[in-house]
Amino acid sequence: MTEKLIFEYGKPGRAATAQYPGASVPHGLPAKFLRAAPPLLPEVSELQAVRHFTRLSQLNFSIDTQFYPLGSCTMKYNPRACNQYAMLPGFLGRHPLGPETHGQGFLACMFELQEMLKEVTGMQGVSLTPMAGAQGEFAGVAMIRAYHRARGDLERTEIIVPDAAHGTNPATAAMCGCTVREIPSTPAGDVDLDALRATVGPRTAGIMLTNPSTLGVFERHIREVERIVHDAGGLLYYDGANLNAILGKVRPGDMGFDVIHMNLHKTFSTPHGGGGPGSGAVGVSQRLLPFMPIPLVGKEGERYRWLAERDVPQSIGRLSGFMGNAGVLLRAYIYMRMLGREGMPRVAEYATLNANYMMKRLTDAGFDAAYPGRRASHEFIITLKRQARTLNVTAMDFAKRLLDHGIHAPTTYFPLLVPECLLIEPTETEAKEDLDGFIDAMIAIQREAETAPEQLKSAPHTMPVRRLDDLRANKHLDLTFKPAA
Amino acid sequence: MTEKLIFEYGKPGRAATAQYPGASVPHGLPAKFLRAAPPLLPEVSELQAVRHFTRLSQLNFSIDTQFYPLGSCTMKYNPRACNQYAMLPGFLGRHPLGPETHGQGFLACMFELQEMLKEVTGMQGVSLTPMAGAQGEFAGVAMIRAYHRARGDLERTEIIVPDAAHGTNPATAAMCGCTVREIPSTPAGDVDLDALRATVGPRTAGIMLTNPSTLGVFERHIREVERIVHDAGGLLYYDGANLNAILGKVRPGDMGFDVIHMNLHKTFSTPHGGGGPGSGAVGVSQRLLPFMPIPLVGKEGERYRWLAERDVPQSIGRLSGFMGNAGVLLRAYIYMRMLGREGMPRVAEYATLNANYMMKRLTDAGFDAAYPGRRASHEFIITLKRQARTLNVTAMDFAKRLLDHGIHAPTTYFPLLVPECLLIEPTETEAKEDLDGFIDAMIAIQREAETAPEQLKSAPHTMPVRRLDDLRANKHLDLTFKPAA
């Protein structure tokens, strides 16, 4: 089960000519503007292309084919309806600069999506334009900076980030020209309040928090955190990657956050597409309203219209060529309408039920929870530190061996502060049988680790390739195909 | 790589409720009309259903994933455009009994399809209603009978069928209440003219011929056959399953046939869908025009309209609830428009080139062609009689072993008159490399047959299941799942 490179199917002169626009027309452009040699693109028939990419697709694990409990990624079922209706010809064909008269249907969806996201987060305004979580974070931190700047508070350039934070948090702070101040977590998984108190000050722009955190637990002292940061003059940023855990149960706005991004590709189930696209819509409290990234969608009477530079003069500006990932937003809109008000809290409830069930069953089976005294949120961490020490098998070995059981591995080695960790997020759309299947697989692998550890260390055994040499990939960079001359 | 039955994923009370039409409404129907117990349908989540059927699909070979040289079946590339445009909401949503005013776009396609099929076959009229080749055959023989009957020639109830004919030919004749008279082929693969002369007579309704025949050769004496049958008062039926071989090269109408069916799912590349649907549109000569199955599409000025009972009073009638497999016809229409007049003969040319190339290379490699002195049409036969005798391996063993090479087996054991045969049809959409891959596989298998025949006899080895026990399937009928009580 390997597949040649598409270039290896090619032959000079072979082509899918049904795709050609018509008779070749001379364009008459001067030679100095033209390319000297044709690019290295495949020269294949349409059937060869279809066959190649269809076969390639079969080499992937995916939600549609496997249980995929990748912590922090919320790999839940992507309803097919969201795709079908977002891909109606009327939506696909609409030019982004088309007049509002020719976009009322689309704009209505976007306006209502803004409203729904406000309601579900408890924020006062929403901008849909950020194209992924990290860009949402960027928008958020940029707004925090703009806010302080607008008040003449130019010193506030420090962003506080807990050690459990996702890498995008510190990276974003840096991208916004801020300094990162990292604070530790307590052994129970909460923010270390003393450290926080010691860190805040007149340079504090704000804090970025994920709640529940990436440790899979709810930050119990969130009120206290809020008070400390706000009292110090900083603002609170909410990383919404884990919103699935608390949807309809508790709202970031009610917790006192000033700005949040949502990963619509997680909580609102738009597909991950093997890496993207996503959408990192941001929500803000009253004081950040003037700074929201544009465009926004407004409503005047019965007409929807874009709000842009003129309407939001203090905006941090535009983050994309047009309005963000419109097609992703349509999918999220459809999903939210299908959940409805009653469906939102259900998401959190069953995601949490699944996570707590798995955590309990796994710890009963002898695995170590990283935060054993705590409730799991929608995810939880198993640490294999003990197995690494006693059996010399790593979290990576467990992960690779799970693939042989037809299960995608959980997130490994994140968060960084828990050694040999597996961050497990089942999501609410998986059935108890699938959770049980995972638990059985873990038990079987544990037994194997004790009796035949080489099976783990050389896993996977049933994938299209055996374990890959990452070091070599890094050292001998082979990033493009070079045809034999 | 096996997959449970969908029922085994079910649990009472589990359901994909987003698909429910709404709050349950009491229907108030009297109990005597109602079912006592709910049917045995899966009770699964939408994700479980998607995952199950997606995984099942991966267990199949298909054109989109493998070379599929299944003789007589014309497994060529099914252009994705045909599917995409035939599935536009406007086409999918149209009710078959909708008024003509609300179907001019659809009817225009159907009318033009009739016209194109007339041109490409040289016939005088075309009816699109038969839903597969066999139903086209039925329509054809029924028209032949109606023709004789209309002339008061009531004795003509015999249908002559060469021994090479596809099973649907004699089966159709029987279905039309006719008697089948089988005639032999000559060793060179032509119709035995003497036998034909001896068979025709006042009871002859007609002859059913495939040309090129299922032996993979063109019937060289077609003019003579035509004369003999017509002189005897019979009509000529053309089984169009092999039309791909001669598209734009020679037309059945010009050969003197009175009626033909086309397999649009072969020649015009509509997908086979794991068994169907197809379309067996029929074309007729002048004398059969009054008998065509209805409805037809007519054009008056700029408007298209249905022609039905009133317009075609002598019609053999209706063969389907509405107008046949409309969606298949749309796909064939799109394909034909993309080929255009210049593309039609190209189909025959490259299909024939591929077949002759494979036949030559295989015979060079030591395989026996069933008709070695002849040109291959778009397909050809290899007989493994010798291997069966000397090595005790069968055509079926070769077929099963080809699967392990990632190639779908050719048609086996058809036509019936050639022992241990493989009927190989590469089609025009396969590249030389794929043909070479097949040839290499055959050579490898031959070598294996000589050195390690048990590898063949126990093949396949790499499929989701090993060789299946067909006898047991026949003896211990297990045709439905019965849940454990």
Added chain:
Amino acid sequence: MPFIPHTETDVRTMLDAIGARRIEDLFDEIPAELRARALTGIPAALNEMEIGRLMSERAARDGQALSFLGAGAYEHHIPAAVWAIVTRGEIYSAYTPYQAEASQGTLQMIYEYQTMMASLTGLEVSNASLYDGASALAEAALMAVRAHRKSQSARILVPRTVNPTYTRVARAIAGNQNLKFEDLPYCTEGGHTIVESLRRYEGQDITALVIQQPNFFGTLEDVDELTDWAHRNGAFVIAVVNPAALGILKAPGQWGERGADIACGEGQPLGVPLSSGGPYFGFMTTRMEYVRQMPGRIVGRTVDLEGKQGFTLTLQAREQHIRRGKATSNICTNQGLLMMAGTIHLAIIGPQGLAQVASTCVSRTQALVAALGAIKGVRPLFSRPRFHEAVLQLDRPAAAVLEQLAARNILGGLDLTEHYPELGSAILVCATETKTQGDIEEYARALGDVMKSVRAA
């Protein structure tokens, strides 16, 4: 060259291997005088972009009207997942699963389908589809003649409440084997078939009685009484049923004391779009004792040589490729893709969902009849309980009324004048779960207007 992968070098190499000079030489066995001229009647090729635009324009031209048409093809919601899956290449572009080991996906789906259809109809075995509902009735009649060894007459009684197109198709197909389809009248009061009308056939050799439930008028037949009459009088019962209705209606296998012998019908309501009439799929189920008389493909569960479960085509000795002139039918290519769409549809909608769809159809139709029946000049016919269709008598010409409705983009129903002239000006209307209260009101409003503007005949 669209869809042809050959380079000039390929062609050269291949011709050299064959020993031919030109591709043309490969056609040298065809008599020269027969060779075709250029196909001038066929337009020049369009590229994909051009055909895409043409088709989009044509599809858009036909619009999407608000439709209350039924009469054998029904607008139902189809889960998006259904067609996303069946159009996957591995399903869409596979052939009939002759090579079982390389077709387990298709085969297992058929086995699952057979299980669902058998249970839905209350019978034991199902085939893997026939062409459509109408031709399935023809096949069922032929099968009854084969299976019913005691009957010699080949007389099939068909109530006039059976879809009249089905009867026409059955005649066109099975008439060639001298089957005789004889009409049975219906009760003009109830819109159903009454057992009394059968009395005159008692003592005669009748091969089978056809019962459609719900019948063409949408009303419910007394299936128990009719079935028992048939069995008492030595006739088979062929049930023609709407599989969506079987979410709530009694399964044919439970009709009367012994149940129907053969059930068949149109699978379209299960996940298949209307698409101008096809492709749909016919289904057929029966008792195990008649399985060898059943037409069409059948899949069985078996084991491989390691004892592992697998699926394969079975009982092929019934089929044309083995039995040729003696096969149970000439069918070869069937409607596999649609049958698989139906399977996925049923799997997703589930038993409760199907029941909900069916009940919603009933109540929507009740609402429709109430709304339209309140209009002056509109009279609902037939007193019996209905499924999701109803006959309305109009005091103006149906054709003119429907035409004016269509001009307002409402497809008001089917004109029954051709098939049932005795009903006067009458139309058959249908409301499935896709029709909202708002739709029904819109129709009622439009019909109210139109009834005023069309002149009485």
Added chain:
Amino acid sequence: MPFIPHTETDVRTMLDAIGARRIEDLFDEIPAELRARALTGIPAALNEMEIGRLMSERAARDGQALSFLGAGAYEHHIPAAVWAIVTRGEIYSAYTPYQAEASQGTLQMIYEYQTMMASLTGLEVSNASLYDGASALAEAALMAVRAHRKSQSARILVPRTVNPTYTRVARAIAGNQNLKFEDLPYCTEGGHTIVESLRRYEGQDITALVIQQPNFFGTLEDVDELTDWAHRNGAFVIAVVNPAALGILKAPGQWGERGADIACGEGQPLGVPLSSGGPYFGFMTTRMEYVRQMPGRIVGRTVDLEGKQGFTLTLQAREQHIRRGKATSNICTNQGLLMMAGTIHLAIIGPQGLAQVASTCVSRTQALVAALGAIKGVRPLFSRPRFHEAVLQLDRPAAAVLEQLAARNILGGLDLTEHYPELGSAILVCATETKTQGDIEEYARALGDVMKSVRAA
């Protein structure tokens, strides 16, 4: 419960295992006073049928106008196979390929993509996509600042012929790290950037010069001269290119004597529908020597422990999940699905096809300019050769003209007044291969009418 598979028994069993009484108990660590009330602002759930109808109505309402809009998003034909494949579950519903062995499909596609983009732009390495063209320019500027170790200024020269939205986005993103984007004027005669305008920067520390080809006006820049100027003056060259245009236009890697250092742009013209502006994908390529400064994911070819070829994410030390605050960018989720659509698009269309698309765009636009330029009051601006866009000056207010065209369902172009007030009333028009001669004539006819009916300002 849509999308939730739990039965009541499941819930009971699971709670028992956990030792909780109710699901609610699992939220007991959340301070009670924070708990949310019912989300009354969110409408009640719609089922799939209802949302399907709503969306169909909304999509239909926006119609399908005849569009001559470009300005960064271009209507091209997309082979049907592209989206049939990328919406397959195995591609569509997979995550970033962290588990390489279970993600070879995605990884190999990225490797193929990297190869195609590197060759198309004439550079050595490509990443696996960025968000879009505009943000890709911001990332390219940040990368130039990191990679260009000799320059300290973080000054980036941006001609006004660069898409003004791109410049705005670059400022909004990279401005936070104190990058300075400085405008360069354009030649009002030719519509391009002239080397003379750069003279005043000679001797200064300039980090990079941005060159867009074709530029925002659709005209072609003297890329060789500009590139050589930049390199002579110690500045990097960032090329912003339309990948479809690269079917015929000189690859950035071949610009001038040494070629551009970084190429980036909007991938949308390669197989991505317009869809109101996204999701699209940004691309970026560069020389091998700068690969460690490149943002975004990169895939490398390696071997498995049996020596078999395989693909994996590589150079991850550049990325946020490893390097955190010191990463090359904060990007994590990218635009993978669109990048794969682009890959399949390029594979199907091939080198000749892409060249044909590009040439057809050029000649269609020539025809469009000729047809519109012949209308009284319409004056094509700029004398330089064009790709597929052109600026037209009107003697009436552009907004009113465009509005009246829209009322006739023609989207006539982009009003340039906001971004280029100095051009007076001017619009940017575009014709790709999707526009036929008939379309152009239809536009010309409509514009002719509209120019008569709109009053001069």
